[in-house]
Amino acid sequence: xxxxxxxxxxxxxxxxxxxxxxxxxxxxxxxxxxxxxxxxxxxxxxxxxxxxxxxxxxxxxxxxxxxxxxxxxxxxxxxxxxxxxxxxxxxxxxxxxxxxxxxxxxxxxxxxxxxxxxxxxxxxxxxxxxxxxxxxxxxxxxxxxxxxxxxxxxxxxxxxxxxxxxxxxxxxxxxxxxxxxxxxxxxxxxxxxxxxxxxxxxxxxxxxxxxxxxxxxxxxxxxxxxxxxxxxxxxxxxxxxxxxxxxxxxxxxxxxxxxxxxxxxxxxxxxxxxxxxxxxxxxxxxxxxxxxxxxxxxxxxxxxxxxxxxxxxxxxxxxxxxxxx
Amino acid sequence: xxxxxxxxxxxxxxxxxxxxxxxxxxxxxxxxxxxxxxxxxxxxxxxxxxxxxxxxxxxxxxxxxxxxxxxxxxxxxxxxxxxxxxxxxxxxxxxxxxxxxxxxxxxxxxxxxxxxxxxxxxxxxxxxxxxxxxxxxxxxxxxxxxxxxxxxxxxxxxxxxxxxxxxxxxxxxxxxxxxxxxxxxxxxxxxxxxxxxxxxxxxxxxxxxxxxxxxxxxxxxxxxxxxxxxxxxxxxxxxxxxxxxxxxxxxxxxxxxxxxxxxxxxxxxxxxxxxxxxxxxxxxxxxxxxxxxx
Numbered sequence: 130x131x132x133x134x135x136x137x138x139x140x141x142x143x144x145x146x147x148x149x150x151x152x153x154x155x156x157x158x159x160x161x162x163x164x165x166x167x168x169x170x171x172x173x174x175x176x177x178x179x180x181x182x183x184x185x186x187x188x189x190x191x192x193x194x195x196x197x198x199x200x201x202x203x204x205x206x207x208x209x210x211x212x213x214x215x216x217x218x219x220x221x222x223x224x225x226x227x228x229x230x231x232x233x234x235x236x237x238x239x240x241x242x243x244x245x246x247x248x249x250x251x252x253x254x255x256x257x258x259x260x261x262x263x264x265x266x267x268x269x270x271x272x273x274x275x276x277x278x279x280x281x282x283x284x285x286x287x288x289x290x291x292x293x294x295x296x297x298x299x300x301x302x303x304x305x306x307x308x309x310x311x312x313x314x315x316x317x318x319x320x321x322x323x324x325x326x327x328x329x330x331x332x333x334x335x336x337x338x339x340x341x342x343x344x345x346x347x348x349x350x351x352x353x354x355x356x357x358x359x360x361x362x363x364x365x366x367x368x369x370x371x372x373x374x375x376x377x378x379x380x381x382x383x384x385x386x387x388x389x390x391x392x393x394x395x396x397x398x399x400x401x402x403x404x405x406x407x408x409x410x411x412x413x414x415x416x417x418x419x420x421x422x423x424x425x426x427x428x429x430x431x432x433x434x435x436x437x438x439x440x441x442x443x444x445x446x447x448x449x450x451x452x453x454x
Numbered sequence: 455x456x457x458x459x460x461x462x463x464x465x466x467x468x469x470x471x472x473x474x475x476x477x478x479x480x481x482x483x484x485x486x487x488x489x490x491x492x493x494x495x496x497x498x499x500x501x502x503x504x505x506x507x508x509x510x511x512x513x514x515x516x517x518x519x520x521x522x523x524x525x526x527x528x529x530x531x532x533x534x535x536x537x538x539x540x541x542x543x544x545x546x547x548x549x550x551x552x553x554x555x556x557x558x559x560x561x562x563x564x565x566x567x568x569x570x571x572x573x574x575x576x577x578x579x580x581x582x583x584x585x586x587x588x589x590x591x592x593x594x595x596x597x598x599x600x601x602x603x604x605x606x607x608x609x610x611x612x613x614x615x616x617x618x619x620x621x622x623x624x625x626x627x628x629x630x631x632x633x634x635x636x637x638x639x640x641x642x643x644x645x646x647x648x649x650x651x652x653x654x655x656x657x658x659x660x661x662x663x664x665x666x667x668x669x670x671x672x673x674x675x676x677x678x679x680x681x682x683x684x685x686x687x688x689x690x691x692x693x694x695x696x697x698x699x700x701x702x703x704x705x706x707x708x709x710x711x712x713x714x715x716x717x718x719x720x721x722x723x724x725x726x727x728x729x730x731x732x733x734x735x736x737x738x739x740x741x742x743x744x745x746x747x748x
Contacts, residue, residue: 200563207565210580225591268473271469272473276471298680300702303705304709304715308488311499324481328482333474386570394706425576444568
């Protein structure tokens with residue numbers, strides 16, 4: 130989405146629905162006139178109702194008070210996690226609690242790294258999440274395109290079969306999936322961690338809808354030039370689908386990165402554990418050493434927070450779109 | 455269609471559709487059917503499999519562990535669902551006002567959503583520590599003696615619900631905000647001309663116009679809360695005294711601690727049936743409401 134040209138209205142125009150603005154973007158002259166009039170026309174949904182308002186009112190103050198209180202409730206636990214992770218055992222268990230670690234120590238992080246192969250967990254998590262995301266996006270794009278563009282007998286029935294799987298809770302497939310993996314000798318293997326989360330009807334459905342909305346004209350020109358479905362898909366369609374692919378990739382990555390139940394079932398060997406699983410196992414050794422456990426929680430949180438800070442707007446935008454549309 | 459075009463079409467299907475179809479069959483559709491078949495058997499993974507008809511279902515529906523887990527799951531839903539929907543709607547309404555920093559607030563509320571359950575569960579286990587936890591300290595500061603939370607059977611589920619609401623609020627808020635942005639402004643302008651109060655505007659415009667969003671949010675939250683597991687497993691493992699034992703935790707224990715593959719499969723189908731029934735009921739309710747509106 131193109132950023133609004135006028136920086137003073139940036140926050141107000143960047144609505145969660147992102148690239149689907151309902152209203153025409155105001156012309157510069159209109160904005161200028163509006164600013165001269167107190168500048169309320171091009172703001173929130175209730176702008177017309179509040180046009181007469183000047184300055185900050187009591188409801189505004191109450192709104193900010195509640196929103197700030199909410200933000201504190203959301204962030205305080207993270208601050209407490211970081212603070213505890215830097216404390217000595219003596220400073221951890223005191224009442225009343227201290228916000229600042231005194232003395233501050235990095236011992237807890239050293240203990241986490243000593244008691245578990247955290248680097249290995251991190252590698253496993255990254256490798257499994259990235260691979261399954263790439264496979265998921267590729268398979269869903271290909272099948273979504275096939276369902277949208279190629280006519281074949283049984284297409285409707287097959288598509289409904291895909292959709293039906295959306296209703297089935299993951300738990301139903303766990304036991305047989307474990308039995309299959311066990312039978313293949315794939316327990317404690319990357320393929321067992323990766324493959325089950327590389328397929329899904331949600332992605333196929335999402336991309337089929339995308340390809341259905343795509344005008345056929347672009348592809349028809351290629352057809353006349355003698356290109357087949359496969360070439361058109363890989364040279365044209367997949368590039369046009371990039372925004373939809375990115376949305377799916379974000380969801381697939383987060384789901385895989387945070388996945389817990391399946392890795393819990395399929396990995397017993399510490400060297401194959403993903404980050405969430407490996408760090409939850411810290412509880413076994415450091416049962417009540419909350420300073421050490423919080424260091425583990427920090428390690429589990431940091432990578433995904435880093436991704437989030439980088440891709441925040443994009444993630445939320447994707448969510449707002451796929452939720453209902 | 456010419457034979458050549460036919461060939462190229464089937465080749466395209468083989469390349470584009472077959473990988474996905476194979477994966478769906480092997481990792482999703484076949485396991486689902488096998489699970490149904492397994493649910494009529496008794497098998498410990500090693501010995502002989504024996505077929506027991508509907509025995510597993512008969513046992514399950516009278517098993518105190520299953521009934522307890524069912525009751526706990528419903529308790530979780532009753533506590534979690536209304537809280538998360540109402541708080542998120544409130545926050546979304548506030549965020550949709552003419553305020554500065556909306557994007558920042560929205561980003562902050564979303565942080566717990568992207569954080570893994572392992573980190574969130576560990577953080578809250580520590581926050582809810584009866585002796586040194588921040589929550590009981592805060593309660594103590596206003597003169598309330600905090601409960602034993604995860605150590606107290608009467609409070610453990612409340613602790614799990616609190617944690618879950620905290621983690622998921624941002625998700626539901628973002629969906630509601632998207633819904634609010636889709637309400638056409640002329641509706642509010644007309645209401646303002648008619649002299650409607652904010653309260654009337656909410657109940658006669660915002661709330662009905664948000665009905666599809668509310669339906670979507672409650673459906674997915676309901677389905678996911680029937681499947682609650684990660685936080686329970688990390689925070690309490692179903693304890694104390696089974697107070698937080700939920701359906702998926704019971705399936706996990708039966709399959710992978712007791713190696714009762716058949717029984718675990720049967721319980722998972724009971725769970726599936728429940729989710730299915732509730733989703734259908736909700737759909738019917740939605741249709742009925744739509745009709746009475748129109």
